[in-house]
Amino acid sequence: MGKLPIVRTRAALRREIGVWRSERLRVAMTPTMGALHEGHLSLLRLAATRADRVVASLFVNPTQFGPGEDFQSYPRDESRDAALLQAAGCDLLYAPPVEEMYGDGFATAITVSGVTAPMEGAARPGHFSGVATVVAKLLIQGLPDVAVFGEKDYQQLQVIRRLTADLDLPVEILPAPIVRDPDGLALSSRNAYLTPAQRAVAPALYRRLIEVARAVAGGAPIAAAETAGVEALLAAGFDAVEYFEFRDPADLARLGPGSISGPARLLAVARLGRTRLLDNIAVAA
Amino acid sequence: MGKLPIVRTRAALRREIGVWRSERLRVAMTPTMGALHEGHLSLLRLAATRADRVVASLFVNPTQFGPGEDFQSYPRDESRDAALLQAAGCDLLYAPPVEEMYGDGFATAITVSGVTAPMEGAARPGHFSGVATVVAKLLIQGLPDVAVFGEKDYQQLQVIRRLTADLDLPVEILPAPIVRDPDGLALSSRNAYLTPAQRAVAPALYRRLIEVARAVAGGAPIAAAETAGVEALLAAGFDAVEYFEFRDPADLARLGPGSISGPARLLAVARLGRTRLLDNIAVAA
Numbered sequence: 001m002g003k004l005p006i007v008r009t010r011a012a013l014r015r016e017i018g019v020w021r022s023e024r025l026r027v028a029m030t031p032t033m034g035a036l037h038e039g040h041l042s043l044l045r046l047a048a049t050r051a052d053r054v055v056a057s058l059f060v061n062p063t064q065f066g067p068g069e070d071f072q073s074y075p076r077d078e079s080r081d082a083a084l085l086q087a088a089g090c091d092l093l094y095a096p097p098v099e100e101m102y103g104d105g106f107a108t109a110i111t112v113s114g115v116t117a118p119m120e121g122a123a124r125p126g127h128f129s130g131v132a133t134v135v136a137k138l139l140i141q142g143l144p145d146v147a148v149f150g151e152k153d154y155q156q157l158q159v160i161r162r163l164t165a166d167l168d169l170p171v172e173i174l175p176a177p178i179v180r181d182p183d184g185l186a187l188s189s190r191n192a193y194l195t196p197a198q199r200a201v202a203p204a205l206y207r208r209l210i211e212v213a214r215a216v217a218g219g220a221p222i223a224a225a226e227t228a229g230v231e232a233l234l235a236a237g238f239d240a241v242e243y244f245e246f247r248d249p250a251d252l253a254r255l256g257p258g259s260i261s262g263p264a265r266l267l268a269v270a271r272l273g274r275t276r277l278l279d280n281i282a283v284a285a
Numbered sequence: 286m287g288k289l290p291i292v293r294t295r296a297a298l299r300r301e302i303g304v305w306r307s308e309r310l311r312v313a314m315t316p317t318m319g320a321l322h323e324g325h326l327s328l329l330r331l332a333a334t335r336a337d338r339v340v341a342s343l344f345v346n347p348t349q350f351g352p353g354e355d356f357q358s359y360p361r362d363e364s365r366d367a368a369l370l371q372a373a374g375c376d377l378l379y380a381p382p383v384e385e386m387y388g389d390g391f392a393t394a395i396t397v398s399g400v401t402a403p404m405e406g407a408a409r410p411g412h413f414s415g416v417a418t419v420v421a422k423l424l425i426q427g428l429p430d431v432a433v434f435g436e437k438d439y440q441q442l443q444v445i446r447r448l449t450a451d452l453d454l455p456v457e458i459l460p461a462p463i464v465r466d467p468d469g470l471a472l473s474s475r476n477a478y479l480t481p482a483q484r485a486v487a488p489a490l491y492r493r494l495i496e497v498a499r500a501v502a503g504g505a506p507i508a509a510a511e512t513a514g515v516e517a518l519l520a521a522g523f524d525a526v527e528y529f530e531f532r533d534p535a536d537l538a539r540l541g542p543g544s545i546s547g548p549a550r551l552l553a554v555a556r557l558g559r560t561r562l563l564d565n566i567a568v569a570a
Contacts, residue, residue, distance in 0.1 A: 010453055014455070103450070103451075105399070105447070105536065106451050107397050107398045107399045107400070107447055107451060108395060108396070108397050108398075108417070108447065108448055108451035108452060109395070109396050109397075109398070110393060110394070110395050110396075111393070111394050111396065112392050112393050112394075113392045113393075113394070114390070114392040115392065132393070136452060137451075137452060137453050140425070140452055140453045140454060140455075141453045143428075143455075162390070162392055162393065163393055165388070166388075166391050166392060166393035166422075167393060167421060167422060167425055168295055168422050168425045168426045169425060170299070170425075170428075251390065
């Protein structure tokens with residue numbers, strides 16, 4: 001097996017995809033910021049079941065990081081990532097430099113209102129505009145038939161669904177389930193920041209999500225269950241709980257305070273030191 | 286000759302264009318808001334010289350009109366427009382209803398900074414975001430090889446060039462020169478709002494643009510020439526001059542106050558009653 005082909009310009013990306021198009025092959029794309037783990041690779045494998053060729057992009061997008069966030073220190077190891085991608089069935093890696101994505105005089109931003117307002121949007125001003133703009137660019141550059149995004153960043157997934165519908169991007173957005181360590185911790189590139197002591201506390205987040213979701217699915221009032229969830233996480237050793245909320249799975253409107261009446265999503269961010277752990281689960285009514 | 290085919294959904298638009306694509310035909314698109322005049326038809330004819338098939342869109346876009354502007358009263362006559370388009374060589378009319386362009390829960394906006402700030406952007410808050418969003422949607426829906434926009438709305442043309450470059454839209458933006466009445470008045474759907482007395486004053490705008498541009502090209506200082514231009518227009522009977530400015534032809538940065546040192550664009554808006562007349566000309570250094 002040769003090395004995974006890597007292209008660094010949108011022109012080269014379009015040339016490669018154009019060859020596949022001329023052979024009437026179906027193309028999938030999985031945008032990533034690198035620092036790949038089993039969660040990303042599951043997206044690649046899912047993509048491969050839905051297309052003839054799979055392109056991964058690797059671009060640590062500066063515009064979705066806020067001041068003081070970890071853009072500079074975000075883990076980068078392209079040759080490791082390329083080897084993992086190839087083993088997972090990737091056919092082409094698109095890894096553009098920043099100048100290729102944001103040329104001289106770049107001045108355009110895409111904003112999505114509504115779904116971007118709470119949770120990550122409130123905690124990270126400008127984050128979702130950065131995400132929406134770069135994802136739209138990548139999808140317009142590649143024009144894949146299908147693009148795969150993980151449910152780990154569930155709010156981001158809903159932003160991307162809204163964006164692609166609103167801008168008429170001719171692509172199917174395919175969600176991929178969260179991949180977890182055996183103890184339940186959702187995989188994340190930022191888990192590498194955890195100390196061993198923090199890592200020991202971390203799995204409690206998923207356990208509480210399951211427990212509280214089960215209580216609410218069984219008829220417990222939402223507001224009280226959310227409060228109990230936050231308290232349980234603080235008792236388990238988390239330093240702060242930024243949110244722990246039942247929301248509409250599509251438009252992310254807040255649910256409660258009473259009993260659940262339809263499908264919901266329970267989304268949470270809990271902090272260990274400076275590391276924010278995101279997780280979420282589906283809640284059956 | 287049969288009637289011009291009209292489609293009303295992006296799915297039908299894509300189906301028709303898809304047939305052409307399968308025949309390897311080159312496709313041009315000319316977005317319009319209807320109320321067609323010879324200026325629009327010149328875009329169509331230019332498009333036909335650069336492509337095998339020409340699609341015109343007709344959509345009076347509500348999001349680019351401000352409160353108190355003429356969205357409700359904007360002239361609409363689709364069957365007249367369709368006949369004119371067909372005679373000018375149009376192959377397909379795309380005339381979507383508002384619900385097709387802005388579906389339930391629509392929440393996405395595209396903004397361009399820099400070129401949108403002065404002139405029309407300052408006079409009409411939100412206008413260019415409405416334009417950028419709808420043009421991006423139309424170009425993504427049709428994915429034409431080339432799209433034609435008139436130089437009459439010169440600032441809009443620069444916004445669209447910036448937008449398509451920044452979002453990597455795979456389309457060539459082709460500018461079309463301003464079409465004028467024999468007395469020099471630039472054609473505009475809004476000229477229909479002019480009274481006979483106002484219509485008699487209107488051609489002075491173009492005459493002053495030529496005169497002032499010639500003076501500056503000959504070495505006159507820009508700021509003084511602009512002031513003289515404004516005064517001449519008020520003396521000619523215009524009710525107000527919103528701007529009359531030499532600007533960089535690409536990024537629209539203001540030029541002056543001294544002599545010109547490179548190519549420029551002279552752009553003006555003068556009002557007759559409530560009607561804003563826009564015009565502009567290229568200035569050779």
